[in-house]
Amino acid sequence: xxxxxxxxxxxxxxxxxxxxxxxxxxxxxxxxxxxxxxxxxxxxxxxxxxxxxxxxxxxxxxxxxxxxxxxxxxxxxxxxxxxxxxxxxxxxxxxxxxxxxxxxxxxxxxxxxxxxxxxxxxxxxxxxxxxxxxxxxxxxxxxxxxxxxxxxxxxxxxxxxxxxxxxxxxxxxxxxxxxxxxxxxxxxxxxxxxxxxxxxxxxxxxxxxxxxxxxxxxxxxxxxxxxxxxxxxxxxxxxxxxxxxxxxxxxxxxxxxxxxxxxxxxxxxxxxxxxxxxxxxxxxxxxxxxxxxxxxxxxxxxxxxxxxxxxxxxxxxxxxxxxxxxxxxxxxxxxxxxxxxxxxxxxxxxxxxxxxxxxxxxxxxxxxxxxxxxxxxxxxxxxxxxxxxxxxxxxxxxxxxxxxxxxxxxxxxxxxxxxxxxxxxxxxxxxxxxxxxxxxxxxxxxxxxxxxxxxxxxxxxxxxxxxxx
Amino acid sequence: xxxxxxxxxxxxxxxxxxxxxxxxxxxxxxxxxxxxxxxxxxxxxxxxxxxxxxxxxxxxxxxxxxxxxxxxxxxxxxxxxxxxxxxxxxxxxxxxxxxxxxxxxxxxxxxxxxxxxxxxxxxxxxxxxxxxxxxxxxxxxxxxxxxxxxxxxxxxxxxxxxxxxxxxxxxxxxxxxxxxxxxxxxxxxxxxxxxxxxxxxxxxxxxxxxxxxxxxxxxxxxxxxxxxxxxxxxxxxxxxxxxxxxxxxxxxxxxxxxxxxxxxxxxxxxxxxxxxxxxxxxxxxxxxxxxxxxxxxxxxxxxxxxxxxxxxxxxxxxxxxxxxxxxxxxxxxxxxxxxxxxxxxxxxxxxxxxxxxxxxxxxxxxxxxxxxxxxxxxxxxxxxxxxxxxxxxxxxxxxxxxxxxxxxxxxxxxxxxxxxxxxxxxxxxxxxxxxxxxxxxxxxxxxxxxxxxxxxxxxxxxxxxxxxx
Numbered sequence: 001x002x003x004x005x006x007x008x009x010x011x012x013x014x015x016x017x018x019x020x021x022x023x024x025x026x027x028x029x030x031x032x033x034x035x036x037x038x039x040x041x042x043x044x045x046x047x048x049x050x051x052x053x054x055x056x057x058x059x060x061x062x063x064x065x066x067x068x069x070x071x072x073x074x075x076x077x078x079x080x081x082x083x084x085x086x087x088x089x090x091x092x093x094x095x096x097x098x099x100x101x102x103x104x105x106x107x108x109x110x111x112x113x114x115x116x117x118x119x120x121x122x123x124x125x126x127x128x129x130x131x132x133x134x135x136x137x138x139x140x141x142x143x144x145x146x147x148x149x150x151x152x153x154x155x156x157x158x159x160x161x162x163x164x165x166x167x168x169x170x171x172x173x174x175x176x177x178x179x180x181x182x183x184x185x186x187x188x189x190x191x192x193x194x195x196x197x198x199x200x201x202x203x204x205x206x207x208x209x210x211x212x213x214x215x216x217x218x219x220x221x222x223x224x225x226x227x228x229x230x231x232x233x234x235x236x237x238x239x240x241x242x243x244x245x246x247x248x249x250x251x252x253x254x255x256x257x258x259x260x261x262x263x264x265x266x267x268x269x270x271x272x273x274x275x276x277x278x279x280x281x282x283x284x285x286x287x288x289x290x291x292x293x294x295x296x297x298x299x300x301x302x303x304x305x306x307x308x309x310x311x312x313x314x315x316x317x318x319x320x321x322x323x324x325x326x327x328x329x330x331x332x333x334x335x336x337x338x339x340x341x342x343x344x345x346x347x348x349x350x351x352x353x354x355x356x357x358x359x360x361x362x363x364x365x366x367x368x369x370x371x372x373x374x375x376x377x378x379x380x381x382x383x384x385x386x387x388x389x390x391x392x393x394x395x396x397x398x399x400x401x402x403x404x405x406x407x408x409x410x411x412x413x414x415x416x417x418x419x420x421x422x423x424x425x426x427x428x429x430x431x432x433x434x435x436x437x438x439x440x441x442x443x444x445x446x447x448x449x450x451x452x453x454x455x456x457x458x459x460x461x462x463x464x465x466x467x468x469x
Numbered sequence: 470x471x472x473x474x475x476x477x478x479x480x481x482x483x484x485x486x487x488x489x490x491x492x493x494x495x496x497x498x499x500x501x502x503x504x505x506x507x508x509x510x511x512x513x514x515x516x517x518x519x520x521x522x523x524x525x526x527x528x529x530x531x532x533x534x535x536x537x538x539x540x541x542x543x544x545x546x547x548x549x550x551x552x553x554x555x556x557x558x559x560x561x562x563x564x565x566x567x568x569x570x571x572x573x574x575x576x577x578x579x580x581x582x583x584x585x586x587x588x589x590x591x592x593x594x595x596x597x598x599x600x601x602x603x604x605x606x607x608x609x610x611x612x613x614x615x616x617x618x619x620x621x622x623x624x625x626x627x628x629x630x631x632x633x634x635x636x637x638x639x640x641x642x643x644x645x646x647x648x649x650x651x652x653x654x655x656x657x658x659x660x661x662x663x664x665x666x667x668x669x670x671x672x673x674x675x676x677x678x679x680x681x682x683x684x685x686x687x688x689x690x691x692x693x694x695x696x697x698x699x700x701x702x703x704x705x706x707x708x709x710x711x712x713x714x715x716x717x718x719x720x721x722x723x724x725x726x727x728x729x730x731x732x733x734x735x736x737x738x739x740x741x742x743x744x745x746x747x748x749x750x751x752x753x754x755x756x757x758x759x760x761x762x763x764x765x766x767x768x769x770x771x772x773x774x775x776x777x778x779x780x781x782x783x784x785x786x787x788x789x790x791x792x793x794x795x796x797x798x799x800x801x802x803x804x805x806x807x808x809x810x811x812x813x814x815x816x817x818x819x820x821x822x823x824x825x826x827x828x829x830x831x832x833x834x835x836x837x838x839x840x841x842x843x844x845x846x847x848x849x850x851x852x853x854x855x856x857x858x859x860x861x862x863x864x865x866x867x868x869x870x871x872x873x874x875x876x877x878x879x880x881x882x883x884x885x886x887x888x889x890x891x892x893x894x895x896x897x898x899x900x901x902x903x904x905x906x907x908x909x910x911x912x913x914x915x916x917x918x919x920x921x922x923x924x925x926x927x928x929x930x931x932x933x934x935x936x937x938x
Contacts, residue, residue, distance in 0.1 A: 052555050085823070086521050087865050090912070091873065095881070098910030099869035106907040107894075138865045140823060142894060145901055222919040229926030230886075230907045354554070354609060396556050396607045400568035404560065412564070417699075425611060431900075432614055438575040438699045441567030443559070450691040457698030 027066075033283045034062035037276035038356070041301075044273040046309035047392060053353055054392070061356050064428050065284060068115055068122070071153030072285035076172040079147055083140035084173060087133065100138050102176065104223065106130040106230050107144045113427050116186060117155035117292050118252035120277075120300045121358070122427035125152060125161075126183040128236075130227050131169060132176040132215055139173050147172060148180075155286055155293070158184040158251065159244065162211035170213040177214025179227050181236060184209065187423070188253040189349060189358055192306045192390045196383065201347070203360070207251050210241045254299045269301050277301060307351045307391050340456055342366040343378050348385045352424050353392035361420030361436070363402060366456040368445055370411025381406065395420055395439050403441035413444035415456050496535075502752045503531035506745035507825070510770075513742040515778035516861060522822055523861070530825050533897050534753060537584060537591070540622030541754035545641040548616055552609035553642060556602065569607050571645065573692065575599040575699050576613045582896050585655060586624035586761050587721035589746075589769045590827065591896035594621060594630075595652040597705075599696050600638060601645040601684055608642050616641060617649075624755055624762070627653040627720065628713065631680035639682040646683025648696050650705060653678065656892070657722040658818060658827055661775045661859045665852065670816070672829070676720050679710045723768045738770050746770060776820045776860050809925055811835040812847050817854045821893050822861035830889030830905070832871060835925040837914055839880025850875065864889055864908050872910035882913035884925050 035058035042049050042057065049055070089101025097103055110127040129144045151164040162180045169178045186205045190198065215223050219238075228237055250256070277297035278288040286293060346363045363385045369375060388401045395418055403416040418439045425432050446452055504527035511518050511526065518524070558570025566572055579596040598613045620633040631649045638647045655674045659667065684692050688707075697706055719725070746766035747757040755762060815832045832854045838844060857870045864887055872885040887908045894901050915921055 056551065082525065085863065087863060087869070090869065090910075094873065094876065094912055096872075096910070096912035096916035098872050098885075098912070099865045103865055103869060104907075104909045105865060107904060108907065109904045110901050111903065133865065138863065141864075141891060141906055142897065142901075145894070145904070222922075225919050225923050226909065226926065229923055230909075232926070232929075233931055394554065394556060394607060395610075396568045396572055396574060396602070400556070400559065400572060403565075403567050404563065407563065416567075422610060425614070428611065432579050432611075434580065435576060435578045435614070437610055438573075438577065440573045440695065440699075441559075441565070443563060443565035443567070447565035450694050453691075454694050454698055457695065457701070460701075462702055 040276040076168040080172040084137040100136040114152040114156040119254040123186040130179040134176040166211035177216040179216040348389040350389040355424040357423040359422040364417040366415040368413040373411040399439040415446040509745040545637040549641040553606040569605040583621040583625040588723040592655040599648040603645040627678040635680035646685040648685040817858040819858040824893040826892040828891040833886040835884040837882040842880040868908040884915040
């Protein structure tokens, strides 16, 4: 709260507001520059940039990044424009506040997303904005969302985003005060090395931040009590808002996990790939030398390198023989080959090869155990899921590959269901928050036995993969 | 299901698909034509089209309508375009279906909205789309949503929308089959005459429809069982999908309520206003003579005329004196003037004067009863709320007007909180489903007593106004 306390901030924002590069649209030069950098990153992952699935990925990534950071090329004043409307406020002979003269207006539960400046992954935002009108003018309600979007569509950190939205509205509509509360949620993507060790990986990092100006400038002001009073039933109160001072500690999980490991293991990065990420930042309209962006290329690359193209067969063969051996002590022979064995809710993490954005969720595996075969241990199935997850993928292909790999180990009758959230469905053009994708592969008996499929689908519990969404 | 059963449909859709009027964008001529028609409608409501709050409403409505029906000017093939990607499918020596050769893909919970062809109000859609890939090709997931949008952004009826999305995908990507399930929700706006009589007005009309082609062409096909199996936890099953034959009975509540009343009361409509609505339909790219649109102008106008500008003071004075008199039998004198009296969750219905779109929700009223004053009965407060709701409004103004009206009746110490869902926040540019707006007016003691405001806000129960959302 009290973002106007910091004098330097004002100038910074003014400056940023005027960066605007004319009309929003795709500047061919930027698209080409980002596309070239993405091509280099793909090559760095060991990929063939000319294979059909990847051929247009650089172009797709470039357009998505420019669209997702279009806020650099937008101005608050152009958005607010003529959307201030007359509203009389109370008759002079009455005591109090209402309408266009002091009547608090709060718009709640606006869904947005932004890009984390530390790792370049999108993060989700539930935004609540309030303002106190003055001068017998009220703002068109949708503009509160549009102004938020101007600042969200940049590389951001939650507190800075809240401060910028607050200041942008304060300067743009000059009300008696503005308050902003953001509930932010950052995907916590595990490293391929650590995922085999952690059994309870935390999928999300959550933080709540606030900012206030004018009558909201003092965090103890009465009007904050009114604002919080209107946000009840949302697990928000003054106690769980992150104090401003603590923002020195970066919320991004890639920063904390990187620093934790950097002492034990230095990851050598390809300098050409580092330069490529810096050039992307520049093409988006950012200054790669800005303090908060200095480590971004290495953090982004460390994450991206989880998806290096490797010879899966070689890696898997080692695991499979090892995994099967280790099962000998733990065999469960199932004599009734009509019973469905299953492993449900195996988490997975992957990377969409069309957009270079994560998708993640759970895999459910079912099988009829044929004579002469033994159940596979959960940990081996989980390893197979991770091996196929940590590469540039399509969900359809991931599903098929898992099914093809486990099928010969189990006698040929398997069903694999993958349920996933795709970041590209949230952060790109269509912005469909809350949607999820299911894919199915059925082999052997399962391809002809509707009742068996139905029984298996029925056994899948309420989805948990999007928990915290 | 089985939309391809109907031979004539195919030709119709082809025709519609090719209506496309070039690039999506605002055609100046259409904007001007719709704007003129809207001006005429506003005048028909008795409004001054030159007052500041309304001056740009015709332009705003025209742009919103054209944007909301942009599907008429889009083509499926251009959207699907190059978004079919290679995915190998199972090895030849395996039995079953997976990936690009038969592996079912389902995208669930896509939020969309469309315009009801019977009354021109937007309705909400939760869309679930599935398809079975063939030819070793899979579609980029976001395209399932984009294609749905092409048909949703038109004047629609749920079953037809499902059929068109299904056929559009079938023709556009030529898979083994397509299935579409839509959960549709239509606001049931009451008439100003009936609202005073109905105590339990049903706010929403819900319907679930489905459509299938190819392997989904037969509603008893096994693959439908798989699809429904993946939609569990959503209150969807084969039993609550509306049977295709029943679509003769229109789901739009304005049709059923109109026909119910038409025998008892014929509403005379201004012919110039009817012509204006027809000309809007034409400007959107529709044929006003299409059978399903024949009654649309009168249904739309019947709804719009709920918001005629009338002299509120005259109307209210009658009610207030009547209302206060009728209270005499039911007085509750409260001697402790520190106790807060309240009436919570009074429903309201209104019309946004910036977009000519409904907003609706609940009003909460609190007051300290001063000496010499009596509690106001709930029905009188509810009447005051309805009187100010049924006009072209701003939520901020509605809040203030209610506060100003009840304040002198109660001794001057009142708080009014309005919580609302705005259709314009859902159906226009920003498409923020799930957001809500709160406004507050505080008079007398409430403007200075933070603790009293907090106590009142604390007493407001979990929101129910968006039930069914």
